[in-house]
Amino acid sequence: MKGYGGKALSETTIHRILASELCVGRMTYNVTTKRLQGRTIKNPESAWARSQAFEPIVPPAQFRKAQDRLAVANRPWDKEKILASLNRLLDRNGHLSQRLLNSTEGAPSADTVDRHFGSLCAAYAAAGYDPTTRMFFGNNGRYWSEASVIKGLQQLHATTGRVSNRLIERSPDLPCPRHIRLRFGSLANALRKAGLPAPNHSEIQRDGWKRRKDGGGDEYILGVRWSDAELLQALRRLHGKHGYVTQNLLDWDEDTPGAYYFVKRFGSFTRAKALAKLPLETHSQIMLGACRRKREGKTIRRQRRHPGQCPKLGYRTDNLLLGLKRLVEREGAISARLINDDPDLPWSATVAHHFGKLSKAYRLLGLVRLEGKPARFGLPRR
Template sequence: MRKLLAEKGRLSQLLINDLKDGPTADTVVNHFGSLTAAYAAVGYQPTPRPAFGMNGRHWSEKAVLSGLRKLHVAHGCVSLRLIGSCPDLPSTCYIREHFGSLDEAMRKAGLPVLNHSDKMRAGWKRRKADGCDDYFAGVHWTDAKLLGALRELHEKHGYTTANLVDQNGITPSAYYYKKRFGSLTKARALAQLPLLTNSQMVSAGRRRSKEGTSIARKPRFAGQRPGMGYCSNDILAGLRRLAERRGVISARMINEDPDLPSSAAVVNHFGKLSTAYQLIGVVRLEGKPIRFGLPPQK
């Protein structure tokens, strides 16, 4: 950042993100808490900015901090969704631009700042308290309806497996049963269905396969990717084909390609996308919204 400041005479989020041999602005914020704190660490004092606004209305720093406190008092928490629907606050983009990060704004407002795991847990608790988890694909499912559907499934087929629950097209998924009751086995017990040992379930599955009565696994919805295992070399070959076909590459393009795993799976394999890009010869491009692609032909 000092080299960038010496070269450009100023620092900004855009300049940091465009720096080839440096971290992104998000990484800087993760290290220092905010861009403002990072600027102070390298001795840079940005030009004072006027009050910021949105849709013709302007907010001072005091007004934003006051709005965050009111939001926390009213709901017991502050979330992106609550900020977006609050008339007393600008958008989260404007708050990040002014304070460097939403967490920094929360700290200045004297509000508790949660880590990512605690935020996720709090969100799940709020969803459950609001009854959001009672819905699957827009249909309200009570415990009684779920258990009744499981009994009907058993009466029709003579068994209830996770695959059958997923593929029958009527009940919610097996994962939904696990989330509601703790496990599919507990749901069977509550539905007063016969409980089998693991050996009995395996034997019954083999018998159904020989008889040809097993239900084949299929997508639950149009466009769903099959559950596939990918070798690292296969992923790299697929990424290379995508880059050669499109000229550029991004996480969105990877997610949209039916022959590739998700971008998150690529990250799990290689640590980060840029490492995978480096292995297939993809480089950062100058002056492009999508910053990675094959090097220009000489």
């Protein structure tokens, strides 16, 4: 059943429907009293005024059963009653948990326990239960001992030469990364206990860059392979055509990768010009040449492709949108992870910085949020 605007009914709305005497066709008055700006006071049921208005929607016997269950669920709780209920649950099940409290009929909900004791841990302590003694369970309810997790990490490192959250998620011999963090405090602590290296963030990034370079990913720019010789030849072609080469000129030219790729491939733009055997001007010569071209009206300025584009970026908007479109057509959906896994696209953070945010790039492509996948966008249904 759906409510207003096609949205699912809330818990409060369902409770009001179940408690309403309109279900049995009765109009009920004088249920509450409120004088001026005072608080609302619920009147005793003997003071209510009822009148039969229409035929019952549900059988009266079924409505009375619902009221009996609501009365049990709405009974007042205090600390003594809660502790007694917790002790009964502990004797019957051997443990306490939020799911157990919420699913047991006649027991206080987890929110009720938290409201009276300040936290579930405080209530557990008052009931004499230590939740840390319970065994750890991970994926599919399987029990994972500390030794089994350490052994799985060692096997994964021996197979791949490294350990990452993504590799752990794909490994059938390990629980999810969140389980490992809860068990050991952090993934680094787990790696140290397993006798494995625990690299910091910078070392992880450098290793990722090295693997991408060794795999030939750096030679591909938006799906087109550019060797070092072809990049240097492109520099010489631009210099022969315009008489100079600048980073802005590279970003403007549609047949040449942006300046970012030259810096990434050769370490610096100056080194790329030196390898191409082009004249290396001093800063003063570069500025004088720019001023001269400005006076002559020959300055080539980089234009924004759309109003929200950030200036001075190494990626062209049209090429980025083309790469994103190819990705969504191939995968049927698009997300930050899919962008990161695509060798023909830059990192998702770079795309977000270019457009302001990923959702803006998705809107430019006409993508919509997919139902049932809140973090995924895709092509609209036809």
